[in-house]
Amino acid sequence: MLTDLLTASNPLPEELDERLAAQLAFVVEVDRLKTVLRQSPLAAAARRENDAEHSWHLALMVILLAEYADEPIDVGHTMALVVVHDLVEIYAGDTPLYDTVGAATQEARERAAADRLFGLLPADQATLLRGLWDEFEAKSTPEARFAKALDRLEPLLLNWMARGGTWRTPGVTAAVSRARTSAIAEASRALGAAAEAIIGEGERRGWVASEA
Amino acid sequence: MLTDLLTASNPLPEELDERLAAQLAFVVEVDRLKTVLRQSPLAAAARRENDAEHSWHLALMVILLAEYADEPIDVGHTMALVVVHDLVEIYAGDTPLYDTVGAATQEARERAAADRLFGLLPADQATLLRGLWDEFEAKSTPEARFAKALDRLEPLLLNWMARGGTWRTPGVTAAVSRARTSAIAEASRALGAAAEAIIGEGERRGWVASEA
Ligand SMILES: [Ca+2]
Structure with missing residues (x-):
């Protein structure tokens, strides 16, 4: 949590006005999201996915899959939610979906990270981004519920394409996968049915265990 | 251009309905954007940036920097433009900003890639994504002009943070960098001035050459 800002060793030109300088220093700092690795393997290469790529993928899925939201959603607002939703992991790290130990401290770690990260921005934008992150976490709007559904889908x-992926994490079964992805059906019956088709067929093929 | 789809070797479950199956196969296929490398070095790690990370970074910049657009813009629409803008590079590859040889064939290669890629989607969404990409390329709206500006900024x-980066490409000078980034000032006087501050100070420090 006490790492220097990326721009500390190489400040942006002094002639920028204060507000824009803070915004651009933040834009540079969040480059770190590209280095936060998730557990999921890519479909297109033999490496794990990072948070920035994942966030982009969700944004595209919002555009393509919004029609399946059970409650009407604003596409632009949902995109803003997914673009911002993992930013705190820059300082808090990724907590894998199947990591119950990490989950216990996740909330406190992420809240401290949010205070530091969003505090770099001008106050109005700190409030804006903190609000988007809180909305996503609390699933307090149709947009947040749909964003969370895509974050699980x-x-x-990727597990399907890897013929296992994080489904092969010790202790994970089809029932555990269903429980961890229940947010999908909460926001979209159609995508919930698709998730069940993927988990069910994955189970039949032995890509996710039936019993622990 | 004739690569099989990623899902060809591992089709999604058959019970998905046709429209959703096509959409999800597209979602899987665009995982490839995470493997398309750009020339730019990351600020946060010693490797080059990929197109998916870059597209995410632009989407966040839209949220933070929209206030500097000289013409009013719709933030959600601008985010959709940047999320989609590099997709054709999945089949056409990245054409670096300073690659004049590649630039000669870029338009034809990218148009063929767009036909194939967007053709995977249901017709209405193929039209939607093709329209977003055409709008971005043609800079035909305030949103597209601002999206293009961020794509240059x-x-x-990243060059500033690398103390050189692609500025050190043979043949590139401060004048070349100014010419290649002129789209910034076309969409935003404030961001255009910031770009000039970065290039000008980069030149003074010797990170970009004054003369070829
Ligand atoms: Ca490009």
Whole structure:
């Protein structure tokens, strides 16, 4: 949590005005999201996915899959939620979906990270981004519920393509996968049915265990 | 251009309905954007940036920097433009900003890639994504002009942080960098001035050459 800002060793030109300088220093700092690795393997290469790529993938899924939201959603607002949703992991790290130990401290770690990260921005934008992150975490709007659903659906697709992926984490079964992805059906009956098709067929093929 | 789809070797479950199956196969296929490398070095790690990370970075910049657009813009629409803008590079590859040889064939290669890629989607969504990509390329709206400006500003920030980066490409000078990033000032006087501050100070420090 006490790492220097990336721009500390190489400040942006002094002639920028204060507000824009803070915004651009933040834009540079969040480059770190590209280095936060998730557990999910890519479908297109033999390496794990990072948070920035994952966030982009969700944004595209919002555009393509919004029609399946059970409650009407604003596409632009949902995109803003997914673009911002993992930023705190820059300082808090990724907590894998199947990591119950990490989950216990996740909330406190992420809240401290949010205070530091969003505090770099001008006050109005700190409030804006903190609000988007809180909305996503609390699933307090149709947009947040749909964003959370996509956040659960994307790794299911990657597990399918890997013929296992994080489904092979010790202790994970089809029932555990169903429980961890229940947010999908909460926001979309159609995508919930697709998730069940993927988990069910994955189970039949032995890509996710039936019993622990 | 004739690569099989990623899902060809591992089709999604058959019970998905046709429209959703096509959409999800597209979602899987665009995982490839995470493997398309740009020339720009990351600020946060010693490797080059990929197109998916870059597209995410632009989407966040839209949220933070929209206030500097000289013409009013719709933030959600601008995010959709940047999320989609590099997709054709999945089949056409990245054409670096300073690659004049590649630039000669870029338009034809990218148009063929767009036909194939967007053709995977249901017809209405193929039209939607093709329209977003055409709008971005043609800079035909305030949103597209601002999206293009951010597409030019982000690598300038990465070059600054690398104390050179692609500025050190043979043949590139401060004048070349100014010409290649003129889209920034076309959409935003404030961001255009920031770009000039970055290039000008980069030149004074010897990170970009004054003369070829
Ligand atoms: Ca490009």
